[in-house]
Amino acid sequence: xxxxxALLLTHCAGKPAQDLDTELKEHPTVTYYISKxxxxxxxxxxxxxxxxxxxxxxxxxxxxxVQATLKSKIGVEMGKYRIxxxxxxxxxxxxxxxxxKLGVMxxxxxxxxETPDQRVEVASVDPxxxxxxxxxxxxxxxxxEVRRLLAExxxxxxx
Numbered sequence: 001x002x003x004x005x006a007l008l009l010t011h012c013a014g015k016p017a018q019d020l021d022t023e024l025k026e027h028p029t030v031t032y033y034i035s036k037x038x039x040x041x042x043x044x045x046x047x048x049x050x051x052x053x054x055x056x057x058x059x060x061x062x063x064x065x066v067q068a069t070l071k072s073k074i075g076v077e078m079g080k081y082r083i084x085x086x087x088x089x090x091x092x093x094x095x096x097x098x099x100x101k102l103g104v105m106x107x108x109x110x111x112x113x114e115t116p117d118q119r120v121e122v123a124s125v126d127p128x129x130x131x132x133x134x135x136x137x138x139x140x141x142x143x144x145e146v147r148r149l150l151a152e153x154x155x156x157x158x159x
Contacts, residue, residue: 035123038158079114
């Protein structure tokens, strides 16, 4: 499986595998996130994604309520939207040993947002796409393992 197919497979977390070829045709470029949309309450999805991340060895370093922040700072109304800063300490440590400025790209952001049709989308950064920006091939194996863990967490949300 080439890297574009592998990346798209993680992007399709929670979708049937047979949809992969259709997704490749519809999305010919590599994406920068892994996502899944579920029919559940926003608060239930926040709790679920937090638990699923924990199962994969991630803790939450930050929890930003974008909806509340934009409302209080600039008076903008928007749907529910949170940014969770997830970190797997073991992999963060490995990556920082290879690339000491990598902290500018950490933690791994996971968003939970209310969609216009009242569903809830969970999307995680794709660490492989993010680490490619460093130009350091020594980060590839770590990024691939972190992507696998994040994709697993996302795919289990709502399941």
